[in-house]
Amino acid sequence: MNRAVTEDEQLGQLEQMIRETPVKIDLTGSVMERYEQKRRQVSRGAASGRRVWRKAAVTAAAAVLIMTAVAGTGLISPAAAEALRQIPGMGRVFQLAGDLGLRAADEQGLYKGLAVSDTHGGISVAATAVAFDGIRVSVGIELTAPASAPEAELQTGSLQEAMTDVELSINGQPLNDYAPDGGSIGPFLFPVPDSDKLVLEFSDLRNQGGQAFPEQFGLGLHFRIAGIEEPFLLDIPVELNTRDNLVLAPSAVRNNGNVRIQVDKVELTPVTTNITTRLELEGMTISEMHSSGSSIGFDLLDDQGNKLQMLSGNGTSAAGGTVLVQDSRFAPLASVPESITIKPYHYVYKENSTSEFQLDADGHVMVEYIPGLEMTIPVTGAVQ
Incomplete structure (x- = not known):
C-alpha cells in the first residue's frame, strides 16, 4: 500500500x-x-513570507491541536496564561511556528516569557519565550535592528541563515556532556514566516543512553551573527512547563x-x-x-x-x-x-x-x- x-x-x-x-x-x-539545496530554498522562502519549512513539519495551515485530556497541567493558571498572551510579543514566535505542539504550548501558556537579550553592532538578539515539556526544549529567538542604528543590518536574508557557531551549555556544562558516548545533541534552528525570528530546539538522548536534562537549569546560548565581529551570549532560565x-x-x-x-x-x-x-x-x-x-x-x-x-x-x-x-x-x-x-x-x-x-x-x-x-x-x- x-x-x-x-x-x-x-x-x-x-x-x-x-x-x-x-x-x-x-x-x-x-x-x-539535494537536501542542502532544498534547505536554502525554503529558508529564502521563509524570509519572504512564503512557504515555511520546519523539519518534518506540515506548513502552518492546520488547526492547533490542544491536548484537552491533560489541560491544566502547566505551572501557571489558565487566567495567568491568558494574561501572558495579552502581552505583545509574548510567545508569538511559537504561534507563528509551523509546529502544532508549540502552538498548543502558546495557547495553553505552557511556556515562560523572557526578555533576555544581547546587542552588538546595533543588532539586538533576544530570547522571548522558552518551553520545556520534558522531551524537548524550544526557545523563541528574535532579532531587532533599531532605526536609530542604520549601520545594523543582516548580511544574509534571515536570522536563520545569519546565526552561526551555535554552542549550548546547561548550568555551565557543555550540552554534549548529556549525550551518550560517541553521541551528539545537535540543536536545530527552525524558521518562521518572519525572517527576524526562529525557534531553536534540542532534545536529550536519555532514551538512547544519555542523561536526562534537569527539571530546571540555566541554558547558555553562545552564537555569532554574520557580519558582526563580537559573539552573542544569552543566559536563559529553563524550567519544566508540564506535569503528569x-x-x-x-x-x-x-x-x-x-x-x-x-x-x-x-x-x-x-x-x-x-x-x-x-x-x-x-x-x-x-x-x-x-x-x-x-x-x-x-x-x-x-x-x-x-x-x-x-x-x-x-x-x-x-x-x-x-x-x-x-x-x-x-x-x-x-x-x-x-x-x-x-x-x-x-x-x-x-x-x-x-x-x-x-x-x-x-x-x-x-x-x-x-x-x-x-x-x-x-x-x-x-x-x-
Missing part, C-alpha cells in the same frame, strides 16, 4: 539520518546536495524478513508525542541500510486514523552496528486515545536510483508501508 507524504516529512527524515545519528552514514553526495506526562512502556515487537522493530516507550505531553524505537537488522548494518536507499520512517496515527504531524527525531547507532535506537517526535494528541498506531515505511525511489524520490501527481514523495511491521498500541488503561 502506497501513500504520499509531503516533502517536508521526507526532508525531516533525511535530516534525522544525516545530522543526528552519531555513526557516519555513507549517504550519497547527491542526496546531501503520560509514559507507556509497551515493548511491542514486529518482524519482517531481516528487519525487527520494537517500540520501547511512548510519551505523551501537551506539547509532544514521542515514540522510542529499536531497529535491528540482520545481514546489514545501519549505515548500509541508509546508503542503499532502504531507510525506514514512521507514521503515527490516533485511534480515529488521524495522522500526527511529525516534528523531529534523532537516533544513535554504534559505528558499524546493526541496531539503531531512535526517538521520533510528533505533534500532541488532541486527547488521550484508546490506542495509537505506528506504521513503518520505506521511501519509494525512482528506478535504478537511491537518491531521487518518486513523486505522485501532486509532487509529493511516495512511501511504501512495510508489511507486517504495523503496530497498534493500547493507551487507555495502560498508563504507568
